[in-house]
Amino acid sequence: MDKNLPxxxxxxxxxxxxxxxxxxxxxxxxxxxxxxVWDRVEADIxxxxxxxxxxxxxxxxxxxxxxxxxxxxxxxxxxxxxxELVIEIxxxxxxxxxxxxxxxxxxxxxxxxVVEQNIDNIYNQQSIENExxxxxxxxxxxxxxxxxSEKNKNEIGGKNNNxxxxxxxxxxxxxxxxxxxxxxxxxxxxANFDNSKEELIDKKIIQExxxxxxxxxxxxxxxxxxxxxxxxxxxxxxxxxxxRLNSKLFVGVYGSRNFGMRSIVADDSSISQIRKNExxxxxxxxxxxTGGGVKLGxxxxxxxxxxxxxxxxxxxxxxxxxxxxxxxAASEIQNSSGDFENEFAFLLVTPMGDVESDVTLSRSAxxxxxxxxxxxxxxxxxxxxxxxxxxxxxxxxxxxxxFRLGLKGGVLANFILDADVEISTVDTPFPNLRxxxxxxxxxxxxxxxxxxxxxxxxxxxxxxxxxxxxxxxFEPSFSKNISPIFEKNNVKTYPLMAxxxxxxxxxx
Amino acid sequence: MEQSDKILLKGCLKxxxxxxxxxxxxxxxxxxxxCLRYANDRPEAEDMLQEGFVKVFLDLHQFRKEGPxxxxxxxxxxNVALMQIRKRRKLFSxxxxxxxxxxxxxxxxxFAEMNAKALTRIIQKLPTGYRVVFNMYxxxxxxxxxxxEKLEVSVNTSKSQLSKAKATLRKMLEKCIVG
Numbered sequence: 001m002d003k004n005l006p007x008x009x010x011x012x013x014x015x016x017x018x019x020x021x022x023x024x025x026x027x028x029x030x031x032x033x034x035x036x037v038w039d040r041v042e043a044d045i046x047x048x049x050x051x052x053x054x055x056x057x058x059x060x061x062x063x064x065x066x067x068x069x070x071x072x073x074x075x076x077x078x079x080x081x082x083x084e085l086v087i088e089i090x091x092x093x094x095x096x097x098x099x100x101x102x103x104x105x106x107x108x109x110x111x112x113x114v115v116e117q118n119i120d121n122i123y124n125q126q127s128i129e130n131e132x133x134x135x136x137x138x139x140x141x142x143x144x145x146x147x148x149s150e151k152n153k154n155e156i157g158g159k160n161n162n163x164x165x166x167x168x169x170x171x172x173x174x175x176x177x178x179x180x181x182x183x184x185x186x187x188x189x190x191a192n193f194d195n196s197k198e199e200l201i202d203k204k205i206i207q208e209x210x211x212x213x214x215x216x217x218x219x220x221x222x223x224x225x226x227x228x229x230x231x232x233x234x235x236x237x238x239x240x241x242x243x244r245l246n247s248k249l250f251v252g253v254y255g256s257r258n259f260g261m262r263s264i265v266a267d268d269s270s271i272s273q274i275r276k277n278e279x280x281x282x283x284x285x286x287x288x289x290t291g292g293g294v295k296l297g298x299x300x301x302x303x304x305x306x307x308x309x310x311x312x313x314x315x316x317x318x319x320x321x322x323x324x325x326x327x328x329a330a331s332e333i334q335n336s337s338g339d340f341e342n343e344f345a346f347l348l349v350t351p352m353g354d355v356e357s358d359v360t361l362s363r364s365a366x367x368x369x370x371x372x373x374x375x376x377x378x379x380x381x382x383x384x385x386x387x388x389x390x391x392x393x394x395x396x397x398x399x400x401x402x403f404r405l406g407l408k409g410g411v412l413a414n415f416i417l418d419a420d421v422e423i424s425t426v427d428t429p430f431p432n433l434r435x436x437x438x439x440x441x442x443x444x445x446x447x448x449x450x451x452x453x454x455x456x457x458x459x460x461x462x463x464x465x466x467x468x469x470x471x472x473x474f475e476p477s478f479s480k481n482i483s484p485i486f487e488k489n490n491v492k493t494y495p496l497m498a499x500x501x502x503x504x505x506x507x508x
Numbered sequence: 509m510e511q512s513d514k515i516l517l518k519g520c521l522k523x524x525x526x527x528x529x530x531x532x533x534x535x536x537x538x539x540x541x542x543c544l545r546y547a548n549d550r551p552e553a554e555d556m557l558q559e560g561f562v563k564v565f566l567d568l569h570q571f572r573k574e575g576p577x578x579x580x581x582x583x584x585x586x587n588v589a590l591m592q593i594r595k596r597r598k599l600f601s602x603x604x605x606x607x608x609x610x611x612x613x614x615x616x617x618x619f620a621e622m623n624a625k626a627l628t629r630i631i632q633k634l635p636t637g638y639r640v641v642f643n644m645y646x647x648x649x650x651x652x653x654x655x656x657e658k659l660e661v662s663v664n665t666s667k668s669q670l671s672k673a674k675a676t677l678r679k680m681l682e683k684c685i686v687g
Contacts, residue, residue, distance in 0.1 A: 008674065011645075015646055015647060018541070018545065018628065033540045033553075038532055040558045045528070322515075322527070324530070
């Protein structure tokens with residue numbers, strides 16, 4: 001702009017009369033705009049006033065990713081289990097086929113022996129036809145059993161059709177299969193062709209198989225019509241599942257990091273938005289807080305468990321508040337040292353509720369008086385609040401012995417232990433005003449502070465096996481107060497907390 | 509920049525509605541006076557003030573803090589006023605002012621009796637082109653070259669509009685005084 005001064009008296013007159021930025025309106029108010037001008041301005045700048053609303057899409061994406069991860073993991077491990085199972089079944093079926101072949105050879109040998117024995121009997125006892133049949137059966141059975149016992153001692157695997165010895169163990173290094181095979185062979189020694197005995201043998205086989213450690217076996221059988229084949233035509237399906245140790249009780253220790261947030265709910269969404277903006281303006285800085293705890297769990301079955309414990313959280317938050325107040329010189333009070341003081345109440349936002357607090361600004365009696373006007377006082381509060389939580393959670397876990405994923409949900413009761421709040425002004429509206437740090441070191445001084453809160457809690461967890469007794473644990477979770485910690489003018493404030501625990505579980 | 513302006517600026521930049529309202533309350537009167545001088549009437553001035561403050565809040569991040577906040581807001585308001593005038597009507601219509609003479613001297617004692625409200629109303633009665641150039645040159649302190657660039661007219665047009673504006677004002681003032 002041009003700095004030259006107008007020389008024309010008319011110009012000088014107008015400039016002198018109209019220039020200047022005197023903020024006070026004239027007496028008759030001709031230079032005050034209508035009240036609705038601000039409303040129109042406010043309506044036009046509405047979108048810019050929304051400061052970082054809670055990004056629900058971001059959270060929805062995180063949740064969707066977790067769900068996707070869960071199902072992907074579940075699908076992949078299921079496929080792996082099925083593949084492993086198919087391999088095991090095929091191996092077992094191959095072995096059974098070999099055993100069946102082996103026994104068919106033995107059967108032929110037995111039949112030939114029976115025929116020989118029968119011929120002997122016929123020669124020796126020609127006159128008693130009825131007894132012959134009975135004896136023949138008895139002989140056949142006993143002979144067969146004896147034959148088996150003797151044969152087993154020498155050539156467990158028997159002979160192939162070409163007469164060569166079969167591998168007597170028939171195993172591929174699988175100790176369980178070896179044991180199963182041994183059980184079957186041992187029971188064959190006592191084989192009988194009576195149907196009721198067959199059933200007894202089956203039960204015994206199943207019972208002995210089930211007694212094998214660390215394995216679950218599901219034995220399915222089908223019986224062929226032919227008698228001899230009935231024993232060896234069985235299809236035994238071994239559903240080999242690795243089972244976790246039979247521990248029922250576990251304890252854990254962990255450290256945690258927590259991050260607090262807020263959810264503002266109101267019937268009128270515009271009111272809610274205003275409150276959100278207020279909170280946003282108040283809480284400039286919120287740091288991660290630390291904590292830790294112990295937990296005790298009981299495993300109901302392979303997948304489900306319940307858990308409780310003690311959870312200590314120490315919250316350390318530096319919050320900034322911008323207090324807007326009318327400075328009123330008439331309300332100044334002279335203190336004992338002669339200074340003039342003015343007290344300003346404001347709402348202190350804490351993780352356990354919003355509480356009324358105040359700051360006091362003072363000036364020396366010698367300093368210039370402050371004219372009445374609207375002032376903004378930036379205030380900083382350093383809050384150290386500790387609380388103890390008791391969670392009661394249900395957990396569903398899945399996976400294998402070395403790595404497990406889980407989902408958990410339940411309630412968390414938080415009890416405040418102690419509160420220490422230091423309040424100081426960051427800046428004063430006038431240079432001659434000063435402020436002394438104000439400290440509230442007792443929780444009872446913080447009126448309206450919630451001493452107990454009940455929260456919903458949900459989360460996921462991962463466990464990695466360190467050894468037979470110890471598991472490393474990683475648990476992100478999210479909790480929200482069931483009831484609002486602060487409610488004013490139908491606007492409700494709910495604290496939220498994201499939490500990550502890292503620790504170990506010990507199994508008994 | 510004043511300490512209180514710094515605090516208000518910080519609050520406005522964060523989108524604090526209270527700080528925005530406080531800024532508006534602080535500057536609304538001087539800015540409205542400017543708008544009244546550029547506008548034909550009060551409703552038009554209020555429209556200018558509204559649009560001006562909307563632009564102030566939207567562009568506040570561009571304020572470099574090199575000068576007073578009030579000066580920056582004033583420039584934004586004047587620019588918005590000029591834009592509105594150019595949008596709404598032809599800036600320089602042919603207005604004949606009879607017996608123009610720059611040589612007529614002015615009696616300051618007579619003028620001294622006029623208050624700011626009356627002077628503003630007299631300026632409002634000027635044809636748009638005269639009024640704009642007169643405000644920019646006399647009150648805001650723009651040079652004719654700057655006015656010519658801003659209004660996209662020649663320097664001579666700016667000069668002649670000022671000359672005519674002053675002549676008209678003298679005439680109007682005399683009428684007021686005479687009765």
